[in-house]
Amino acid sequence: MQKYDFPDAQGHFGQFGGIYMAETLIPAVDELRRQYLHFRDDPDFKAEFAHELKHYVGRPSPIYHAKRLSEHLGGAQIYLKREDLNHTGAHKINNAIGQALLAKRMGKKRVIAETGAGMHGVATATVAARFGMECVVYMGAEDVQRQAPNVFRMKLLGATVVPVESGSRTLKDACNEAIRDWVTNCDNTFYIFGTAAGPHPYPMMVRDFQCVIGNEAKVQMPDMIGRQPDVVIACVGGGSNAIGMFYPYISEESVQLIGVEAGGHGIASGQHAAPLTANAKIGVLHGNKVYLMQDEDGQIIETHSISAGLDYPGVGPEHCLLKDIHRAQYVAINDDEAIGGFDALCRFEGIIPALESSHALAHAMKIAPTMGKEQAILVNLSGRGDKDMNTVARIKGITL
Amino acid sequence: MSRIQTVFDQLKQQGRKALIPFITAGDPNPQLTVPLMHALVEGGADLIELGVPFSDPMADGPTIQRASERALAHKVRLRDVLEMVAEFRKSDTNTPVVLMGYGNPIEAMGWDKFSERCAEVGVDGVLTVDFPPEESSEAFSQLTKHQLDPIFLLAPTSAQERVEAVVKAARGFIYYVSLRGVTGAANLDLVDVAGKVAAIRGQTSLPVGVGFGVRDAATAKAVAAIADAVVVGSRTVQEIENSGEQNAVANVKKLIAELRAAIDS
Numbered sequence: 046m047q048k049y050d051f052p053d054a055q056g057h058f059g060q061f062g063g064i065y066m067a068e069t070l071i072p073a074v075d076e077l078r079r080q081y082l083h084f085r086d087d088p089d090f091k092a093e094f095a096h097e098l099k100h101y102v103g104r105p106s107p108i109y110h111a112k113r114l115s116e117h118l119g120g121a122q123i124y125l126k127r128e129d130l131n132h133t134g135a136h137k138i139n140n141a142i143g144q145a146l147l148a149k150r151m152g153k154k155r156v157i158a159e160t161g162a163g164m165h166g167v168a169t170a171t172v173a174a175r176f177g178m179e180c181v182v183y184m185g186a187e188d189v190q191r192q193a194p195n196v197f198r199m200k201l202l203g204a205t206v207v208p209v210e211s212g213s214r215t216l217k218d219a220c221n222e223a224i225r226d227w228v229t230n231c232d233n234t235f236y237i238f239g240t241a242a243g244p245h246p247y248p249m250m251v252r253d254f255q256c257v258i259g260n261e262a263k264v265q266m267p268d269m270i271g272r273q274p275d276v277v278i279a280c281v282g283g284g285s286n287a288i289g290m291f292y293p294y295i296s297e298e299s300v301q302l303i304g305v306e307a308g309g310h311g312i313a314s315g316q317h318a319a320p321l322t323a324n325a326k327i328g329v330l331h332g333n334k335v336y337l338m339q340d341e342d343g344q345i346i347e348t349h350s351i352s353a354g355l356d357y358p359g360v361g362p363e364h365c366l367l368k369d370i371h372r373a374q375y376v377a378i379n380d381d382e383a384i385g386g387f388d389a390l391c392r393f394e395g396i397i398p399a400l401e402s403s404h405a406l407a408h409a410m411k412i413a414p415t416m417g418k419e420q421a422i423l424v425n426l427s428g429r430g431d432k433d434m435n436t437v438a439r440i441k442g443i444t445l
Numbered sequence: 446m447s448r449i450q451t452v453f454d455q456l457k458q459q460g461r462k463a464l465i466p467f468i469t470a471g472d473p474n475p476q477l478t479v480p481l482m483h484a485l486v487e488g489g490a491d492l493i494e495l496g497v498p499f500s501d502p503m504a505d506g507p508t509i510q511r512a513s514e515r516a517l518a519h520k521v522r523l524r525d526v527l528e529m530v531a532e533f534r535k536s537d538t539n540t541p542v543v544l545m546g547y548g549n550p551i552e553a554m555g556w557d558k559f560s561e562r563c564a565e566v567g568v569d570g571v572l573t574v575d576f577p578p579e580e581s582s583e584a585f586s587q588l589t590k591h592q593l594d595p596i597f598l599l600a601p602t603s604a605q606e607r608v609e610a611v612v613k614a615a616r617g618f619i620y621y622v623s624l625r626g627v628t629g630a631a632n633l634d635l636v637d638v639a640g641k642v643a644a645i646r647g648q649t650s651l652p653v654g655v656g657f658g659v660r661d662a663a664t665a666k667a668v669a670a671i672a673d674a675v676v677v678g679s680r681t682v683q684e685i686e687n688s689g690e691q692n693a694v695a696n697v698k699k700l701i702a703e704l705r706a707a708i709d710s
């Protein structure tokens with residue numbers, strides 16, 4: 046493989062990415078890029094980030110051998126990278142801390158965020174409390190309903206949660222509203238963006254902050270099994286937990302990378318959130334050019350997924366590139382398959398996973414039986430499932 | 446000479462300033478768009494900004510968002526907007542029309558096909574809010590190939606070097622966004638705007654229009670005193686929203702006439 050070195054100076058990952066923003070925000074993203082490029086190599090910044098990850102987040106997160114589940118499936122050994130054990134219960138905190146440290150150095154006293162499942166909102170509210178910043182979180186009104194426990198957590202942490210009533214009332218509309226806030230308040234406000242998408246430098250910066258996942262795994266796996274896994278699997282909403290896991294593995298060509306999108310009611314139904322798997326056309330939304338779910342007239346279409354964190358019509362630009370160059374492969378897992386993964390992990394391992402992560406797990410369960418017992422699959426268990434109790438109960442016809 | 450340049454040249458000779466209202470194509474319904482465009486001209490508009498509805502209007506405040514939603518409820522597509530311009534051109538060959546919107550519907554159609562069709566139906570300029578000059582190389586080459594003006598925004602946040610770069614890419618006129626925020630946001634700071642417009646004028650001979658916070662006749666008059674054109678977006682759309690389908694055309698014409706009188710006074 047040729048040397049992999051993306052993005053370019055303008056934030057392009059091949060034909061993807063870039064900076065597609067209204068003029069008012071161009072100086073803000075420019076400044077962000079300059080500051081990030083400066084601080085990312087600053088020894089103080091790096092030391093503080095490492096310190097926070099260790100003492101506040103609780104890193105490194107362990108890798109756990111899901112023995113009973115693997116035995117039950119009768120094929121490859123399944124290993125879980127336990128991002129669910131992080132403080133606040135998901136990988137989102139890695140990025141939120143990185144961006145908050147940058148905000149602090151840039152003198153911004155107010156942070157804003159969009160959130161789908163609420164995990165990024167909780168992570169942002171948490172770091173805002175930790176560093177004494179004002180925090181406003183935009184959340185689609187539908188997600189406010191289905192992720193009620195997380196809304197309460199954010200409020201407990203002192204954040205203001207703004208339900209967004211426009212459009213499909215989910216993650217993409219929360220993004221629109223956060224961008225509107227930023228355009229109005231960019232002088233004093235830092236936008237802590239939650240996934241590896243958006244205008245440059247976000248896809249690069251979020252990737253860099255999340256790479257701690259893959260970097261740890263690359264050390265932990267050889268310690269556990271004497272080698273790297275055969276397959277690495279992660280769920281893909283915007284793609285931050287997946288790119289954090291994949292990026293350090295890109296150069297390890299023997300390791301197969303599989304991103305799992307939300308198949309919703311099935312690709313054929315059109316009701317899903319799987320732009321890569323469904324071969325969506327390239328388009329522009331939220332500051333970057335990516336594969337994007339849209340109708341033939343370029344209007345963004347409403348997506349569907351059981352998991353709010355994957356319910357997004359686009360995907361980060363680096364995943365678009367990894368798909369095109371065939372370094373990673375992307376598949377979809379339907380709502381009911383994801384519930385199957387969720388149940389299995391609860392019952393076989395005593396771990397309640399997030400519905401997002403359950404998608405990755407469900408795909409591992411699909412392919413493990415087709416592989417040899419000596420083979421290894423590493424699943425990024427991006428978050429824990431406490432926030433999904435209401436959703437899962439409803440699906441099972443139970444009133445809490 | 447382009448229609449846009451012709452209009453600005455004429456106004457300059459007359460010592461007048463341009464009034465540029467914005468409406469969203471298809472709002473409140475597709476049948477009313479062409480009559481509304483004519484009403485704008487009858488009221489005294491010099492140039493029309495026609496919004497192309499988009500599902501995710503990130504740079505717009507609630508008023509223009511709702512206009513987009515009403516238009517999309519009628520399934521108004523980019524190609525329908527182009528047909529509306531064709532219809533308008535049957536009886537108005539002088540008033541420049543600038544399409545304003547977001548890049549994705551154009552990307553979906555393809556810049557080549559879009560630009561060709563714009564030229565055929567009589568569009569004069571195109572402003573794509575989320576495509577800054579850096580990402581507009583294809584847009585720029587296709588638009589200019591068909592003698593269309595790529596129009597770009599400048600903002601209060603744009604530093605001097607940024608102004609230089611943007612005016613280089615711009616044609617037709619410069620659209621100065623008068624405040625930090627979305628369309629229809631709070632009041633603009635006239636002193637601030639005057640300083641910025643002067644700075645832009647130092648870099649380009651293109652006319653400078655000011656928009657995003659002009660809500661009444663007094664502000665329109667004040668902005669006209671410091672810029673070459675006054676853009677009135679949310680206020681026009683609000684008039685349509687408040688009027689209902691019955692009265693929209695008459696009320697919009699009246700509003701524009703009031704603004705015209707204030708600007709010329």
Ligand SMILES: Cc1ncc(COP(=O)(O)O)c(C=O)c1O
Binds near residue numbers: 161164281354355
């Ligand atoms: C636990 C968990 N996993 C995954 C995601 C999806 O985001 P991303 O694709 O950026 O990792 C979310 C988003 O909310 C999440 O909460």
